[in-house]
Structure formats: C-alpha cells, structure tokens
Amino acid sequence: xxxxxxxxxxxxxxxxxxxxxxxxxxxxxxxxxxxxxxxxxxxxxxxxxxxxxxxxxxxxxxxxxxxxxxxxxxxxxxxxxxxxxxxxxxxxxxxxxxxxxxxxxxxxxxxxxxxxxxxxxxxxxxxxxxxxxxxxxxxxxxxxxxxxxxxxxxxxxxxxxxxxxxxxxxxxxxxxxxxxxxxxxxxxxxxxxxxxxxxxxxxxxxxxxxxxxxxxxxxxxxxxxxxxxxxxxxxxxxxxxxxxxxxxxxxx
Amino acid sequence: xxxxxxxxxxxxxxxxxxxxxxxxxxxxxxxxxxxxxxxxxxxxxxxxxxxxxxxxxxxxxxxxxxxxxxxxxxxxxxxxxxxxxxxxxxxxxxxxxxxxxxxxxxxxxxxxxxxxxxxxxxxxxxxxxxxxxxxxxxxxxxxxxxxxxxxxxxxxxxxxxxxxxxxxxxxxxxxxxxxxxxxxxxxxxxxxxxxxxxxxxxxxxxxxxxxxxxxxxxxxxxxxxxxxxxxxxxxxxxxxxxxxxxxxxxxxxxxxxxxxxxxxxxxxxx
Numbered sequence: 001x002x003x004x005x006x007x008x009x010x011x012x013x014x015x016x017x018x019x020x021x022x023x024x025x026x027x028x029x030x031x032x033x034x035x036x037x038x039x040x041x042x043x044x045x046x047x048x049x050x051x052x053x054x055x056x057x058x059x060x061x062x063x064x065x066x067x068x069x070x071x072x073x074x075x076x077x078x079x080x081x082x083x084x085x086x087x088x089x090x091x092x093x094x095x096x097x098x099x100x101x102x103x104x105x106x107x108x109x110x111x112x113x114x115x116x117x118x119x120x121x122x123x124x125x126x127x128x129x130x131x132x133x134x135x136x137x138x139x140x141x142x143x144x145x146x147x148x149x150x151x152x153x154x155x156x157x158x159x160x161x162x163x164x165x166x167x168x169x170x171x172x173x174x175x176x177x178x179x180x181x182x183x184x185x186x187x188x189x190x191x192x193x194x195x196x197x198x199x200x201x202x203x204x205x206x207x208x209x210x211x212x213x214x215x216x217x218x219x220x221x222x223x224x225x226x227x228x229x230x231x232x233x234x235x236x237x238x239x240x241x242x243x244x245x246x247x248x249x250x251x252x
Numbered sequence: 253x254x255x256x257x258x259x260x261x262x263x264x265x266x267x268x269x270x271x272x273x274x275x276x277x278x279x280x281x282x283x284x285x286x287x288x289x290x291x292x293x294x295x296x297x298x299x300x301x302x303x304x305x306x307x308x309x310x311x312x313x314x315x316x317x318x319x320x321x322x323x324x325x326x327x328x329x330x331x332x333x334x335x336x337x338x339x340x341x342x343x344x345x346x347x348x349x350x351x352x353x354x355x356x357x358x359x360x361x362x363x364x365x366x367x368x369x370x371x372x373x374x375x376x377x378x379x380x381x382x383x384x385x386x387x388x389x390x391x392x393x394x395x396x397x398x399x400x401x402x403x404x405x406x407x408x409x410x411x412x413x414x415x416x417x418x419x420x421x422x423x424x425x426x427x428x429x430x431x432x433x434x435x436x437x438x439x440x441x442x443x444x445x446x447x448x449x450x451x452x453x454x455x456x457x458x459x460x461x462x463x464x465x466x467x468x469x470x471x472x473x474x475x476x477x478x479x480x481x482x483x484x485x486x487x488x489x490x491x492x493x494x495x496x497x498x499x500x501x502x503x504x505x506x507x508x509x510x511x512x513x514x515x516x517x518x519x520x521x522x
Contacts, residue, residue: 002267034498189488219498225267226266
C-alpha cells in the first residue's frame with residue numbers, strides 16, 4: 001500500500017435520484033488504483049432521499065466491504081419528530097453497522113440547524129467525541145459560522161462538495177477560533193496552500209479528502225505528498241488525523 | 253499495486269522525486285492579486301519558485317490587473333523579463349477598450365519572444381466572442397496564425413461551444429486554445445474540435461482531478477488536441493499534474509498534454 005497511509009474523509013457511494021453512481025466495489029477499486037487504505041463514506045443521495053432510507057442502505061452497502069476499509073457516515077434529523085432513536089440507542093446502532101461519524105442535511109431536509117432542533121443529540125455527540133461532517137454547509141458561509149457558534153464543543157469537519165476557488169478568507173477565521181474545527185482538502189487546490197494552513201493552524205487540523213466520485217483520489221494525493229510539509233505532517237493529514245478522530249469516538 | 257508504485261512510470265517518478273522526468277508547459281496562467289480570493293503566491297518570484305519544484309519550464313500568463321484593472325500589457329512584458337527562461341504572456345484583449353486593443357497590438361512585436369498570443373474572457377467581459385468588438389483582435393491573430401486563449405464555459409451565452417465553433421470557423425488561421433474546455437459541455441467540446449478547421453485545442457484548467465473527464469476528452473478528440481493549464485496562482489501544479497497522471501490514459505497521452513502539443517504548436521524552444 002502507498003505510503004503514507006491515506007484515509008479519505010470525503011467519499012460518497014450509491015445512486016443519486018437522477019444518476020447512477022459508483023457503489024462500494026467501484027470505490028474499493030478506485031482506492032486500490034491510487035493506494036488509498038481507508039475511506040469515510042456517506043450515501044450519495046443524501047439531498048434527495050430520507051435519512052431513514054439512506055442510513056439503512058449505506059449500512060447494507062458497507063456489508064459488501066469484507067476488507068473493513070470503509071467506515072460509514074449516518075445522517076441525523078431533529079429530535080422532536082422522533083424519527084431516529086434516542087442518542088444512546090442510535091450511537092450503539094452506529095457501532096453495530098460500522099458507522100463512525102455523523103452528518104446533517106438541514107437545507108434539503110428542511111429543518112433549522114440549531115440547538116433548538118438538535119441540541120440534545122449534538123451534546124451527546126460532543127460528549128462521545130463523534131465527528132460531524134459538514135458537507136451540507138459547503139459554500140454556505142453564514143450558516144456554517146452560525147452553526148459553529150452554536151456547537152463549539154463538537155468535532156466538526158468542513159467537507160467541500162464542489163468548490164475549487166481557495167476558501168482561505170472564509171476558513172481561516174474558523175480554524176483560528178474553533179479548536180474542534182477541522183478542514184478537509186477536496187477542492188482546496190491553492191498552490192502550496194495545505195502547507196500554509198498546516199504551518200499556521202497545525203497539521204492536526206487538516207484532513208485529506210477526495211470528493212469521490214466527482215474527483216478522482218489521485219490528484220489531491222500528489223498535491224499533499226509534495227505540499228512541502230515534513231513527512232510526519234503529511235502522514236497526519238493523509239490519514240493519521242482522521243483515524244484518530246474515528247477511533248476516538250465512543251459509540252457504546 | 254497503485255499507480256504510484258508502477259515501475260518506470262511517470263506517476264512513480266512524480267511520487268518519489270516530485271518531477272516527471274520531462275518539461276511541463278503550463279499554457280494557462282495568471283498573476284497578481286484578485287478581488288475574490290486570497291493568494292499567498294501571486295507574484296512572479298513566488299509563482300516561479302512553485303513551478304520550479306515540479307519542473308514547469310514555461311508558464312503563459314495573462315495578468316489579473318490587465319484583465320480586471322487598469323494595468324496594460326506592456327507592464328506584463330516587463331515582468332516576463334525578470335524570468336525570461338520561464339515566463340511567457342498572452343496580450344489581453346478587452347473589447348470594451350478598442351483603442352487600447354489597437355495600440356497594444358500595434359506594439360505586439362516589441363514583446364517577443366515573451367508574447368506568444370492573445371487572451372480574452374467573453375464571460376467576464378459580458379460580450380459574446382462573436383461580437384464585432386473582437387473582430388480587430390481576432391483578425392490580427394488570424395493574419396499571424398497566433399494562439400488565442402479564450403475563456404470558455406459550458407452553456408455560456410458568451411463563450412459556449414457553439415459560439416467558439418462559429419468563431420474558429422470564421423478565423424481558420426488563428427489557433428484557438430479553449431480555456432476550461434467549455435467546462436461541463438464535454439459533447440460540445442468534442443464537436444468544437446471535430447467541426448473546426450484544425451485550429452482548436454482544448455485547454456484543461458479546472459479539469460484535472462474531475463473523475464473520468466480527461467479520459468473522455470482524450471477518447472473523443474485525441475490527446476494531440478489537449479493542452480495543460482492551471483490558472484496559476486489559482487491551482488496547485490502538483491494537483492493539476494496529479495490529475496493528468498491519475499487519468500486512465502497512456503503515458504504518450506500524458507506527454508502530449510503536458511508538453512509535446514505546445515512544442516508542436518509553438519515550435520521547439522518557444
């Protein structure tokens with residue numbers, strides 16, 4: 001396997017509403033092609049389908065991965081409608097289904113991403129150190145700033161969906177102010193920008209991600225490998241940081 | 253075995269040494285600050301240092317301040333002289349300032365060997381490439397067989413594939429470098445190459461890394477019709493070269509894209 005060890009923080013599998021998309025087998029083939037050891041995977045149809053469907057479907061898809069290289073991400077909903085089990089039960093179910101992190105889609109699922117709606121769940125996730133992927137907040141800076149102000153105790157990972165223009169003006173204040181805020185590198189194609197961010201805020205705050213299947217995994221691997229950082233920092237960004245976060249989650 | 257571990261491959265050389273073992277020509281660059289983004293490396297010394305790490309031996313750029321501000325092309329030529337072995341330039345053509353265009357093109361020869369062609373951005377200038385305000389510059393390029401790097405985007409009413417095809421057919425001696433390859437309209441990009449009179453090349457800025465797109469373009473038009481570019485200082489050279497070598501194409505295709513095609517168009521040692 002390619003050194004350093006890469007753990008991709010930003011992958012999707014499963015068909016969307018309007019297009020067939022890669023499944024687990026295709027993702028594993030991609031990982032083999034580029035030498036990616038592990039991946040954090042969410043369902044590709046989160047915007048258009050109910051989490052009650054996609055959470056279960058993702059768990060079933062992950063069962064096809066006999067290598068154990070994939071870790072899943074489940075989507076949450078507001079507590080008041082009772083659509084998901086109570087936090088302890090939900091987290092235990094995550095552990096049983098190889099789910100290691102959470103995400104939320106408040107804008108397409110039509111609810112408010114605030115303490116009133118998910119305060120108890122987010123507090124429980126913070127206490128158990130469960131990472132929260134903020135893919136839905138990609139490019140929604142006002143909403144992202146408000147969310148982080150509301151939930152500074154949670155481990156939050158900003159995950160880019162499609163933007164390619166450098167986001168330093170938006171991201172740097174968040175890295176400066178929120179110690180639990182992590183930045184994932186997909187679409188962050190700023191020349192030597194990964195090194196700049198790591199030197200300013202610490203290599204522990206940056207996570208390699210590809211945004212598969214929109215992007216291949218290889219291009220950003222080479223960018224990180226030759227970012228100009230020392231080998232230890234590259235290794236932490238490539239996979240060490242995400243492995244630490246996932247292993248640090250106390251689901252049961 | 254990953255692509256980075258395949259013996260004697262370009263990918264392995266890049267992974268291990270940071271260099272591909274041949275020159276790289278970046279046909280789409282910029283320079284200078286920009287309103288919409290923070291750049292840590294947007295001036296010539298920092299950009300050249302970044303390029304030298306991976307072995308980019310030529311960058312053809314158009315300066316942001318000429319495109320978006322009041323700087324003139326002559327100033328960009330002076331910057332080229334600071335790094336004559338690497339920097340080349342496109343003279344920017346802004347259709348809203350016809351007097352400047354005529355004045356600058358009248359002095360185009362003064363900027364050789366640095367000025368290799370023209371650059372325009374119809375979307376940004378909010379003026380379709382078929383508008384008569386471009387005629388003077390396009391005729392100038394047509395008479396001299398010059399390259400024109402033209403910003404394009406899929407579906408654009410200013411520089412989409414159909415408008416670019418109409419233009420390439422009208423000026424058959426000009427060499428059209430289709431910046432961003434009419435991004436998103438890959439079928440249109442294919443038609444543009446195939447239905448033009450041999451004077452169109454697809455330029456890749458913002459494409460490398462997009463999964464399966466380089467493969468699709470190579471299959472559609474051949475790697476001989478594709479040029480490498482990054483928008484530097486926008487995008488990292490390692491990311492973009494990584495996107496090319498990560499594509500499922502042959503090593504001959506990779507070489508065509510990264511340097512051979514530019515040599516064929518502009519001549520060895522350009």
